[in-house]
Amino acid sequence: MKRRAFLRHSAALAALPLLRAPLSAAPLATARAPLRVNGARLNGWLARFDAVGRTPTGINRTAYSEADLAGRAFTLDLFREAGLAPRIDAAGNIYGRLEGSDRTRKPILIGSHVDSVTDGGNFDGPVGSFAAIEVARTLREQRVRLRHPVDVVVWSNEEGGTIGSKCAIGEITPADLDKVARSGKTIREGIALVGGDVARLSEAVLRKGDVACYMELHIEQGGLLEKAGLRIGVVQGIVGLRWFEVTVTGFANHAGATPMDQRQDAMLAAAKFAVAVNEAVTSVPGRQVATVGRMNVTPNTTNVIPGQVMLTVDLRDLDPAKIAHFTERFERLGREIGAATGTTFAFKRTVESEPASADPQVMGWIEASAASLGLTRQRMPSGAGHDAQELARIAPMGMIFVPSVGGISHSPREFTKPEDVAHGADVLLNAVIAADRR
């Protein structure tokens, strides 16, 4: 494989074909045939990784679980095989460096995450993480020495609210550390479990100027690219997000002996609220979304009127004003439904992220990289949250999307075609090279 790759690169160097689209930033003088990653190797890693945390209901590598630890061990091996001596920072993020030739340059940071949601798929996170490792490995194998160091990063606990990357920009509070993750462990316990050290969290913080730029490859998780028949999405920005935990308190009573007009049914109130939230966000034009994803009922027994229901709302939009508007509207709906059903609604905001814009120059490098590879592309927003939204606070940020089959994600049926995974990694590789040239 090594020899073939070397020959391939040599041939590419010799060919020097014309670029199919102009690079927006890299000087044309250095233009040459685009490098390519070893797509078969990259897809082989993903195929093997599919066995880690696989359950009958999907991939379950939720942060700090046994399967997450197994996934991280698998990933650490890939770092080592790539010659990237990995280190784990105080937040549990995994870093590996490919040294550059110019010691004055700050690193180009690339990566993603390997933890999953409950009952999720194998592509959300691993595609970008493994592609970043493959990009560094390709640069090393092809003896392409960049001026900048390339830092590959795998963020810890992305799905629980971009915890690892929030730590990396210094945005985690002691109260955040005490929150309980899906695994049942607190963030504090979880970070220790994956090899971090919350007492030294400040050492994990990256400040403005510490990083040349941050780029992340990710599956789209929606169906726009597939519908448009395009290969690459150039992300313009990531929507802002607000999570609510809504506790509806009624009164538990006998389901047979309590007349309908004497009930304080927390389930009925919660159901009315879930319907009203959906009606509210769909009643006005726009791309805003709201989801009631969790519902925990107490006592959750067939013949008892529920006394309490905890439900979550996930609200997203690119416009902070819209998020504020719907927050107010949901709280008002809770008060109205509570008054009508003899229940009370308590709202708690658990996770929050501001909309984040991609850097125009980084978008340009990504676009030019895709163009040089002959890949069709479009600019688009990201409806999903990503570690990149945190990094955007301290560095120029860009993201590359590859198509999700059927627009399906956070599901066992999540799938991205191997050729699209390879294309995405190729775009990342050449965008890193473009970034190095500035």
Added chain:
Amino acid sequence: MKRRAFLRHSAALAALPLLRAPLSAAPLATARAPLRVNGARLNGWLARFDAVGRTPTGINRTAYSEADLAGRAFTLDLFREAGLAPRIDAAGNIYGRLEGSDRTRKPILIGSHVDSVTDGGNFDGPVGSFAAIEVARTLREQRVRLRHPVDVVVWSNEEGGTIGSKCAIGEITPADLDKVARSGKTIREGIALVGGDVARLSEAVLRKGDVACYMELHIEQGGLLEKAGLRIGVVQGIVGLRWFEVTVTGFANHAGATPMDQRQDAMLAAAKFAVAVNEAVTSVPGRQVATVGRMNVTPNTTNVIPGQVMLTVDLRDLDPAKIAHFTERFERLGREIGAATGTTFAFKRTVESEPASADPQVMGWIEASAASLGLTRQRMPSGAGHDAQELARIAPMGMIFVPSVGGISHSPREFTKPEDVAHGADVLLNAVIAADRR
């Protein structure tokens, strides 16, 4: 205590006051001052029993759990102390006999259950079970020898669908035995655990004529008696019940990247259904009730559109035609909501019971007993299901209700005043004596 009770009874025998209301069945010639149980002793048992299965969220003696086993051990001790050598039948029901003087007479059967719902109270079941033990103990201590044997019974797993009493009337199928109870064990495993033997279930079956009559004291679990300021409810019948498990299947997808108009949200569909069920049963006059008591969401994660929701509906009414009508209506609502939300609804009937009427003669004995004790009373239906509804299929049945404070039941706040517990047991005692005289 024993001596005082003896003196009290002797005095009662000497007084022979006039009855305050005519007995409907017992010959007036045998009328005498009503006996009374030892109410302090009975309430003392209940107070001690409150510690068994008590958790921060309520009483949790769900059938076949560790706490249920502890509750049954406590109850077996009460049988032994009362001189009722207990035996456990093949269905796990506990029986103890007070012998009668006439060997040709079939037993008068009295009892209830000691298992609880999840997060329930201490009175639903134990009041009637312990009162039955106390009635037998009082008859023995007071040397009142009845012609009929008195069998005290504590049915197993009432809250999981009157399982023990269904076994006792031969209405449990092998498929029923494979169902999983709230404890996580199958009924089959649970019966073995509590000392039964499913291979010998036929030995536990009572047939028409095997029992002279069945009487059960129970808390009302509603607020009618308290509101009317009455002491005793004479139950006319028990509503029929139908339980559904409804599985709503949509498609799990990313809560951020999936536009609102491209979702197949099982939670939204389930919420619309819960609201529609409530609207349906409250849209026509009558005492019918329907409750969505359980909801289990998959994957139940904040940032994933739920792919599947399992919910339960508990439907009850005295009229079988109404139950059939609402069954059809709920299934139609499921089809309509499914079509509108891109989801499918699958209905499974898990538990079913026909409405059961109390026997007029037994009602008469209970009414006369209450009257002889000077206790105010009314006839009323039972909205809750009880083991008595099963026994009604093979024997004349009657039930005695005592007030539930605030109409609250299946809740940690379930409470019945000690004097009402004692009154209920007194009514049961004298109804047994009346039944013996026929």
